[in-house]
Amino acid sequence: MIEFRDIYKIYNEGEAENEVRAVDGISFFIGRGEFVGIVGASGSGKSTCMNIIGCLDVPTRGQYLLNGTDVSTMSEKQLAHVRNRELGFVFQQYNLIPKLTILENVELPLLYKGIGQSERRELSFRALEKVGLADRVKKYPAQLSGGQQQRASIARALAGNPPVILADEPTGALDSKTGRDILEFIKKLNEEDGTTIVLITHDPSIAEECPRVLKIHDGKIIDDIRKQDIK
Amino acid sequence: MSITQSFMLAVKSLAASKMRAFLTMLGIVIGVAAVIALVSLMNGMSSLIVSSFEDMGMNNIMVSFTPRGGNREIKPEDMQKFCDDREDLYFGMTPTxxxxxxxxxxxxxxxxxxxxxxxxxxxxxxxxxxxxxxxxxxxxxxxxxxxxxxxxxxxxxxxxxxxxxxxxxxxxxxxxxxxxxxxxxxxxxxxxxxxxxxxxxxxxxxxxxxxVSNYTVAAKDNEHVEEAKKELQKYLFNELGDEDMYTIITMQEAANIVDDILGKMSMVLVGIAGISLLVGGIGIMNIMLVSVTERTREIGIRKALGATPWDILSQFVVEAITTSAIGGVVGIFFGVFLARMLGNMVGLRAVISASAILISVSVSAGIGIAFGYFPAKKAAKLNPIDALRYD
Structure with missing residues (x-):
């Protein structure tokens, strides 16, 4: 599903002093339906990793296969299509567009997919129903609580029914109880719909909830723990 | 994403900041209105002048003599006789x-x-x-x-x-x-x-x-004006032997000259009014650049959700075109109103030409494309990661 083959992301390569190896030769494989947490301190390279997985950034070297296709050499336009069809994003800061209603926000990925208005409405509404925000569709992001906004952004990630959802510190801006609710919800998605989840976090208590954890330090994987193995 | 969707998006975004949209459009409104009002008034003026030439008689030929102190001269009686002899060409003449x-x-x-x-x-x-x-x-x-x-x-x-x-x-x-x-x-x-x-x-x-040194000679009818002029020229040259002693101009030629001058004047005026259109266009570009910067994060989000560079480009270009096109349409109404009002004030009937309207609308839409493209290109090229981090 998601396969990194010796991925490097190097800034200012060749300039001895300024060279930064954000990702320094990482390889891993994440299978369909897995729930993987990527853990690391800030500056460890986990965000760069996430950006590469999310097709928001391209590696300096190495191959990244998503569903068997090499996306590391794709054009900007092709990457946009991959982001649109294969991936759903959940951000720490929710990243809802403030001028659009919740429903319109959720519709966005479908709009870029080229889905017609009525079907778009229908799919978005169903996604919002799923996260329990059916009665908030006409509200604007600022009128919702943090937890509700994050649920809306999950609905947006779900709307196009992508095989992979990338969550970048999804609970980082929430209090611990709301954070736990969100995490439960993401787990449910993984268990019930079989959506592949990649969750980035620096919080060990969140990482504990993930069946598989990749620990990253200084751009390298230092640990790959599978809970099932332990059992 | 289709153009209709881009358009809906543009309208929504303009509606979100009405005051700004209005002020941006104002430049285009004033430019288009100025062009239309000026063209209409110039048209009105030239049709007024043409009609007053017609009132004076388009069959007329004006002759004037420059006294040179020679002993040869044409007297009113000579002119009278010349006209009487060629009744097939001339209706008559009057000294003025x-x-x-x-x-x-x-x-x-x-x-x-x-x-x-x-x-x-x-x-x-x-x-x-x-x-x-x-x-x-x-x-x-x-x-x-x-x-x-x-x-x-x-x-x-x-x-x-x-x-x-x-x-x-x-x-x-x-x-x-x-x-x-x-x-x-x-x-x-x-x-x-x-x-x-x-x-x-x-x-x-x-x-x-x-x-008497000025005469108005009338040809029998419209078709004979040119021939009448030639015959008159021949006669005067035979009598006086010096082309510098007289000038002959038909009313039609005079009308053409005036029309020509008016045409050039209106080109100049439209050019000046066009500058305000240009300034309006720069206003659009300016505000679009601000808007792109302000919405960097939004652009990042859209890109993360699967917007292609083309989607972003068309969103901003369509927004610029919509702004200038709405400005253009409002400008037409305002320009027509202005032309009528000013026309009434100076006692001129403004002639609103379809071509002026067509040109100013296409120019204002063109300005939208031209001045919207650069900021839109900037937005489309934004790196999604940087855009997402932007605050």
Whole structure:
């Protein structure tokens, strides 16, 4: 599903002093339906990793296969299509567009997919129903609580029914109880719909909830723990 | 994403900041309105001038002589004979002898503004004038040097209460009997065509101590104007032997020259008005650049959700086009209103041309594309990661 083959992301390569190896030769494989947490301190390279997985950034070297296709050499336009069809994003800061209603926000990925208005409405509404925000569709992001906004952004990630959802510190801006609710919800998605989840976090208590954890330090994987193995 | 969707997006985004959208459009509104108002007024002016040329008679040929001190000259009788001999080409002719600085007096009342012109009995027909009271000058008046005159309505109203026929006025001290009043043609204003006194040219020549040097010759009809002009040229050259001693110009040529000048003037004016369109366009570009910067994060989000560079480009270009096109349409209405209002103020009928509207709308939409493209390109090229991190 998601396969990194010796991925490097190097800034200012060749300039001895300024060279930064954000990702320094990482390889891993994440299978369909897995729930993987990527853990690391800030500056460890986990965000760069996430950006590469999310097709928001391209590696300096190495191959990244998503569903068997090499996306590391794709054009900007092709990457946009991959982001649109294969991936759903959940951000720490929710990243809802403030001028659009919740429903319109959720519709966005479908709009870029080229889905017609009525079907778009229908799919978005169903996604919002799923996260329990059916009665908030006409509200604007600022009128919702943090937890509700994050649920809306999950609905947006779900709307196009992508095989992979990338969550970048999804609970980082929430209090611990709301954070736990969100995490439960993401787990449910993984268990019930079989959506592949990649969750980035620096919080060990969140990482504990993930069946598989990749620990990253200084751009390298230092640990790959599978809970099932332990059992 | 389709263009319709981009358009809906643009409208929504404009509606979100109405004041800004309005101010941005204002530049285009003013530019388009200025172009349309100016073109319409210039059109109105040129059609007014053309129609007043037509009133004066498009069959007319103006001849003027430059005295060179030679002994060869053309007298009114010669011109008369020449015209009479070619009745197939000419309707007739009238000398026009302006008495410069004539003083007109009636009792103790003076007028210095009235133009006093010596003419023949054909003047009214050649120049498309008619009397509303009394009679025009006659052949007998001209031949016998009768001190009769025909006056314009301003002169009548200035000197007399109502009826003027049979009354006497003094021109440069000589008494003249009013035999007719011309129909009003210029609103009865002072110094206008209605502030005129027509007297027999024979008398005019005598009291002003000058020879007749200007003539209006009328061709029989429209088709004969060019031929009539050529024949006249031939005749004058044969008689005088020097092209510099006379100038001949047909009314049509004069109208064409004026039309040409007006055309050039309106090009210049439209050019000046066009500058305000350009400034309006720069205003759009400026605000679009601000908008792209402000919405960097939004652009990042959209890109993360699968917007292609083209989607982002078209979103901003369509927004710019929508702004300028709405401005353009409002500008048309405003321009038409302005043209009508100014036209009424200066007594001109503004002629609103479809081409002016078409051009200014396409120019304003073009400005949207031209000035929207650069900021839109900037937005489309944004790196999604940087854009997402932007605050």
């Amino acid at each position: 002898l302006n008495i410069m600085g004539a003083t007109v007096k009636q009792g103790t009342v003076n007028s210095n503004t009235s133009s006093v012109v010596g003419v023949s009995e054909l003047y009214d027909e050649i120049n498309g004038k008619a009397v509303e009271q009394g009679t025009f000058l006659t052949y007998v008046d001209v031949e016998n040097r009768m001190r009769n005159c025909v006056i314009g309505t301003y002169v009548r109203d200035y000197f007399f209460d109502g009826d003027a026929i049979g009354k006497t006025i003094k021109i440069n001290g000589y008494p003249f009997c009013v035999t007719g009043v011309l129909e009003e043609s210029a609103g009865g204003e002072q110094s206008s065509a209605d502030d005129t006194i027509l007297i027999p040219y024979t008398v005019a020549s005598k009291i002003a101590f000058t020879r």
